[in-house]
Amino acid sequence: MASNSVQGKIAIVTGGGSGISLAFVDLLHSNGCNVVIGDLQLRPEAEELVSKASKDAKILFKKTDVTKWDELAALFEFTEKELGAPDIVCPGAGIFEPSWSNFWDDTETNGYKTVDINVNHPVKATRLAIRSFLKANKPGVVVHISSIGGQTTRLSVPIYCATKAFINHFVRGMAELDEREGIRVVAVAPGLVRSPLWFKENPEKLKSVGENDLWIEPSEIAEVLLAVTQDPAYKGGTVIEASGQGRTRRVEVFNDAGPPGIGHAAGANMSLEEDVHAMLAKERRAKL
Numbered sequence: 001m002a003s004n005s006v007q008g009k010i011a012i013v014t015g016g017g018s019g020i021s022l023a024f025v026d027l028l029h030s031n032g033c034n035v036v037i038g039d040l041q042l043r044p045e046a047e048e049l050v051s052k053a054s055k056d057a058k059i060l061f062k063k064t065d066v067t068k069w070d071e072l073a074a075l076f077e078f079t080e081k082e083l084g085a086p087d088i089v090c091p092g093a094g095i096f097e098p099s100w101s102n103f104w105d106d107t108e109t110n111g112y113k114t115v116d117i118n119v120n121h122p123v124k125a126t127r128l129a130i131r132s133f134l135k136a137n138k139p140g141v142v143v144h145i146s147s148i149g150g151q152t153t154r155l156s157v158p159i160y161c162a163t164k165a166f167i168n169h170f171v172r173g174m175a176e177l178d179e180r181e182g183i184r185v186v187a188v189a190p191g192l193v194r195s196p197l198w199f200k201e202n203p204e205k206l207k208s209v210g211e212n213d214l215w216i217e218p219s220e221i222a223e224v225l226l227a228v229t230q231d232p233a234y235k236g237g238t239v240i241e242a243s244g245q246g247r248t249r250r251v252e253v254f255n256d257a258g259p260p261g262i263g264h265a266a267g268a269n270m271s272l273e274e275d276v277h278a279m280l281a282k283e284r285r286a287k288l
């Protein structure tokens with residue numbers, strides 16, 4: 001398969017301060033790609049990577065709240081000024097219905113931040129990327145991080161799953177840009193990944209992970225992200241599921257077979273769903 005190396009290219013990775021996106025930053029950099037991380041902060045392992053980055057391929061950090069469109073635009077401006085127009089954009093920042101943005105723990109004042117971070121940000125980043133590629137008159141790749149949650153769903157995390165289904169379909173909607181404009185918009189949809197997402201804030205979400213679920217390392221997802229970024233055989237509009245143990249599969253828009261076997265999601269333990277029903281029973285009693 002023909003491959004476009006990332007060597008000497010320029011990438012913007014949001015959420016690159018942690019987890020899967022950080023593993024992708026690391027892999028891009030070790031393949032000679034210059035990277036700008038847009039994130040609220042860097043975890044210690046990300047700080048270490050930034051400080052050790054070689055001079056041949058840079059890693060820069062621009063503090064960015066991706067829910068603020070002016071900050072997202074400033075991330076692109078910073079990249080263009082410091083390194084040049086990006087060739088690769090990965091809007092990887094995402095949240096998994098933390099207690100402060102959760103369908104079941106809603107308040108009367110806060111909006112659904114999950115939608116701002118998991119939907120509005122990758123959509124706006126795609127628009128900014130297209131503008132930047134065209135202005136620089138060069139081809140480009142936007143590689144999204146979806147989730148197998150975009151195919152399956154759960155009562156305990158309904159918004160998260162819906163945001164990822166949105167990304168799958170949004171990416172498909174961009175397919176035509178590949179042949180006509182030289183811009184590939186694609187997505188990787190991982191299964192259950194051992195990243196800080198699961199272990200910070202409200203760790204009770206770990207209750208949904210069962211003994212038979214398979215943890216995938218962020219580095220394995222980074223390899224899939226790199227393959228999809230480099231190889232034009234992954235045409236625009238493609239969503240590639242990555243369910244661990246080297247298994248990948250194209251997610252079809254019609255009559256898709258669905259994720260096979262273990263590693264497809266945190267699916268073995270339904271106790272969080274029972275917690276939701278218990279909470280709803282209390283609400284029902286409170287109304288009597």
Ligand SMILES: NC(=O)c1ccc[n+]([C@@H]2O[C@H](COP(=O)([O-])OP(=O)(O)OC[C@H]3O[C@@H](n4cnc5c(N)ncnc54)[C@H](O)[C@@H]3O)[C@@H](O)[C@H]2O)c1
Pocket residue numbers: 014015016017018019020021038039040041064065066067092093094095096117145146147148189190191192193194195196197198
């Ligand atoms: N961990 C999994 O099991 C899993 C599975 C499938 C898909 N994903 C997706 O992968 C992506 C990366 O998740 P991860 O598991 O590496 O999580 P993570 O928590 O390790 O990293 C997420 C990063 O996003 C950043 N972020 C969050 N809100 C932000 C904001 N407003 N502005 C800027 N940055 C912000 C965080 O600071 C963090 O660095 C997400 O889109 C997630 O939905 C994760």
